[in-house]
Amino acid sequence: MDGLLDGRRLSPVQRRIAHYLTENLHDAIFLSSVELAERAGVSQPSVTRFAMVLGFAGYPELKQALRPLVLGERPEAPQESLLRGAIDSEIHNLTVIRDRLATLPLKELGEALAATEPLPVLGLRVSSGLATTFAYYARRIHPDVRLLVHGGSELVDGLHAARRAGAEWVLAVVLPRYPAEAVQALEYAQKLGLRTAVITDRPGFPAEVVLDAPVGDRLVFDSHAAPLALAMALVEAMADAAPLRTQARLEEYERMTDETGVFLSGDAT
Template structure:
């Protein structure tokens, strides 16, 4: 259909900007309203998508337009021009587009994993003291995932995902002789995470931060900043590249002491029969 290219245009436009989950949901609903959506008012779009009129207006500015009239004009141009689908088939499902974006995100990790910042991060995190890992809100699952596997190869790993106790956790790490703190900081960046990183540096800990862009406003607070883009094509961010970077980092840390790593993995393997299910 002629408006397939316009749908693709809107989808790619949304992926190119940082939208809130609510704004992404509006875009997804708009994708099912072509071609009529290009000729509707803010009130009509708001009614059909179940949001307020100001929310629709804010979406237009979030997409880089001066206001809704400019956004609607661009939308109409896309519909009327019948922009061809660059991939040669009907409108992509949002999930398929998200997979394409994650492939690109993973490809970008090659430079990160092979770069000097990765080497510095490994040296800092592989030190002899306890390793602290923090992640709040959306980053909590990432911190827990890293910590779960890190405990199998490192002698002392402390994970904090509680904003209320994060200052105490960082202070305790310092008192226990930790040399570094690893922080996951995905959008929207929790103030508690930034405060914890700054406190860690004040206490003499090195800080390694994994974030979605090198342009985070707290980049100066990280001794090493590792960038793993997030997928933004769905209602909520997807973290395929972040997880891959995190496990690549842990793999490199484990290889700094192969003998210790092998011993600890064998000790863990001896316990597997205690918890794994057998038919």
């Protein structure tokens, strides 16, 4: 199953089917498509589409291909868990980023984002989480970070206000599934005269600077370890671009948190 699934981008429904097959392969090869659909909690047509995504004409052909792999040799120990496979996939994704660090424009983009004021950070739907994390840390070292995680006219207003206040760049996080509104917002930002940078999972995204990192797709929903690591590397590059400001702001922040008791003390239980 791992060989069949490797490199495939599956929908959440298809991942449920893949999960069930991976965990119950020795039983699943005797099930009909209707029975498999009931066990996996999906519809029967979804099982057929899943088989076709893997390159088979239908589920009977997929089942026939799987049978020789398991018949006559039922292992006593369970197969490697889906979670272990998902974590292994994320380790691979992080390794890809590590090996590409020298080719990524982190230093140049960090300098540009550190210099622009204000700095709008855009992220819609699932991308809002990573955009929020980036903005949270960037605010510790940058005087004016403006988080835009709501669509519609509010997003347009935010971009327009940032540009009017002097912004030269906008950073967007656009991860799958890619919201059409996020792409439209980047197009509008370019019309306003803003330069665009994007953290995404694919090269060639329509932006001036693209930082691409693969997402994990072994679970029902994507996991974003590699894009998160890339976002934190970009914050680090911003800190390095303005070291005196970074130091002053971090020291001021620590004084504030100490005075107000924002965080628990180190020996709190």
